[in-house]
Amino acid sequence: MGSSHTNSGLSLRSTKFHLITLAALGVVFGDIGTSPLYALKECFSPDHGIAFSPGAVLGIISMLFWSISIVVTIKYVMFVLRADNNGEGGVLALMALSLRSAISGSPRAKLLMMLGVFGACMFYGDVVITPAISVLSAVEGLEIAAPSTAHAVIPLTLAIVVVLFLIQRHGTSVVGRFFGPVMFLWFLSLALLGLYNIVKAPEVLVAINPYYAVHFMAEHSLQAFIVLGSVVLVLTGAEALYADMGHFGIKPIRYAWLFTVMPSLLINYFGQGANLIANPKAITNPFYLMIPEPLVLPMVVLATCATVIASQAVISGAFSLTSQAILLGFVPRMRILHTSEDEQGQIYIPLINWMLLVVVVAVVLAFKKSDNLAAAYGVAVTTTMVITTMLLGVVMRHIWKWRMPAVVVAIGCFLVVDVAFFAANLLKLTEGGWFPLVIGGAAFFLLMTWYSGRMLLRMRIKDDGIPIEPFIEGLLAHPPHRVGGTAVFMTGNIATVPVALLHNLKHNRILHERVFFLKISIWDVPYVADSERLTMKELGGDVYLLRAAFGFKEAPEVQKVMTLTEQQFGHHFDLMDTSFFLARDTVVPSKLLGMSLWRERLFAWMYQNGAKPSDFFHIPANRVVELGTKVEI
Incomplete structure (x- = not known):
């Protein structure tokens, strides 16, 4: 048998x-x-x-x-x-x-x-x-x-x-x-x-x-x-x-x-x-x-x-x-x-x-x-x-x-x-034989311009940023009016306060009853196991730092992050009660140290014509709040 x-x-x-x-x-x-x-x-x-x-x-x-x-x-x-x-x-x-x-x-x-x-x-x-x-x-x-x-x-x-x-x-x-x-x-x-x-x-x-x-x-x-x-x-x-x-x-x-x-x-x-x-x-x-x-x-x-x-x-x-x-x-x-x-x-x-x-x-x-x-x-x-x-x-x-x-x-x-x-x-x-070299050379130039521009942009935002933990500590000591629901602030750097939060506090003078700062990272592996995908840290007052890791062959979907957060940490997300805040940066080329001005202009054009983060991360369009900001590079 x-x-x-x-x-x-x-x-x-x-x-x-x-x-x-x-x-x-x-x-x-x-x-x-x-x-x-x-x-x-x-x-x-x-x-x-x-x-x-x-x-x-x-x-x-x-x-x-x-x-x-x-x-x-x-x-x-x-x-x-x-x-x-x-x-x-x-x-x-x-x-x-x-x-x-x-x-x-x-x-x-x-x-x-x-x-x-x-x-x-x-x-x-x-x-x-x-x-x-x-x-x-x-x-x-x-x-x-x-x-x-x-x-x-x-x-x-x-x-x-x-x-x-x-x-x-x-x-x-x-x-x-x-x-x-x-x-x-x-x-x-x-x-x-x-x-x-x-x-x-x-x-x-x-x-x-x-x-x-x-x-x-x-x-x-x-x-x-x-x-x-x-x-x-x-x-x-x-x-x-x-x-x-x-x-x-x-x-x-x-x-x-x-x-x-x-x-x-x-x-x-x-x-x-x-x-x-x-x-x-x-x-x-x-x-x-x-x-x-x-x-x-x-x-x-x-x-x-x-x-x-x-x-x-x-x-x-x-x-x-x-x-x-x-x-x-x-x-x-x-x-x-x-x-x-x-x-x-x-x-x-x-x-x-x-x-x-x-x-x-x-x-x-x-x-x-x-x-x-x-x-x-x-x-x-x-x-x-x-x-x-x-x-x-x-x-x-x-x-x-x-x-x-x-x-x-x-x-x-x-x-x-x-x-x-x-x-x-x-x-x-x-x-x-010149033909593939021209195509490869042009693609290489565009890819390296984008990579260098992103590094510059990240560095500028980090240099101008406010450290997040002391800021949240001070904010919770004298909190603004807190409203119902969940706010998810997408951020590229968990060490500093997202610009979208600063704009929200400045213009709306409110803080949601539950706040998540979400950073999505791409690791240099094709796939990341669900057991290793999420890390979370509570900053007090129902404010959390949430990191999600994806491999370079995966689709970084926010919905998947929400589902896993509920399974692993017990935080339930009702999409009808959740708002996603994103900063829509406008890149301004300048004579600051970095790339040559014409390459910065090319990067700024590429940046403005890229797909919206809300589309890329598959965030429901009717739950997104975009707040604009200008960054000089």
Whole structure:
């Protein structure tokens, strides 16, 4: 009896694990899974000056094989995935983890923070380029299936992109169920096509030997170095393995990569190489020309579905990253909509969605072909890869407590590869590589302006503030008229009196019978347990200091704080009898020490156009009292 229960339990766990792994295929691997559409084609670009020969094919296939093995399998799957921040991954989570090894406010902490933020900003460049290059490269298959439809490639690409962004507000929960099976079918097709073509020239399999990669680089030197800038395209999306770790867990991602994604990709690349050896004319489009003619059109449809899924994954990633950046204090508050009642991570940010749509459409119209976008793609990917490796080194040394020689060897090996890819892509700056750097640089400037401005604003309010405990003690000694009900004063600093209270006392000359000063803090962990969320201190006379902590992946809702306060401290809140007081600061740029005047003006504009605190903290609109104040920075 016990044995059957054990077996059924194991069976259920196994089924659940395989379902999660299937779901991970649809979300995590879309970007790297669609690389075969354009990667090998770019490696043999006429601009590189590599004369076509069977030896060159073996050399480049060997470079692809070892790049995937070293960067994705060894670096990301074996090492980076271990650097989780309470189960969460991604460059911001890695930054938060590495910051634990530095003293807050120190030059080292600032450097680590800037590295992490710049890595996150480069991801926005990736988000813009992925839908453009992947959908374009898929639709370009129409030119192979029916050359007369060449003129329809850009209009069709634009139509797919527009529809993709229009459906974002409905969430991915409905279509998400089909992502995994579609991507499994895609990877199965890649593997079968690869095997079908390897039979034509099985000698391509010798490219597993690293000698061919080394010999190719030694023989062609400069041209081989330039080709590295295209080889990196097989690694696009490797960062997604780490960024989406919180959704699926380490084991399903590792399992999906090792037993489905990596074998399918490698077999397909070897198949493309075999087809090139057997049929050199296929160089114009190695992917679509490896497909038997009757299957080209079905593969165009399947490839388009796969690229839409890849695009969906990075767009969802942009929403998630922006939400984390808002809570960590790098981005102004924005309207965030939750698209699923079950999945907390499924969110939609209208402003980011429409900005991305405009930029992606502009990119498709400006670059016109997937070939032209390849240079831009590489720079975005390699910059984030280098930053991830540097932050990983800090985590290895200070969080995992590795010995310095082991850290130097491991990080040194990874950096040699990453920097080689990065340097090769810098050669393409004039061909489009500048584009993600401009997007990343602009985003980095805006994020650091917002962060620095917030620190200045907080410092000014703190300097001008009145210490709260002696003030309340004096106030209760000679109290104003007390009225019924509860007043909740939102504050950013529990050490000083909220400006909203001072205004209320000055103008209304009353104090509610029960007063809470509520500070909501965001910790550098993804989630905070309810048992650790609240701390409360009574200041006397039914006046309380209440602190609520949330993780950077949670929605900081005041209603949740009220419910927990009742459960843990016995204070009941009747919303119809509770008023929330907020100070609506107006930032006034000045010549005081701080940022340059024009950056202060930019910060003031961002501050005034951010989402209202009442919306961000989900406070019922009819219970909010906003009191204005001016702050010079």
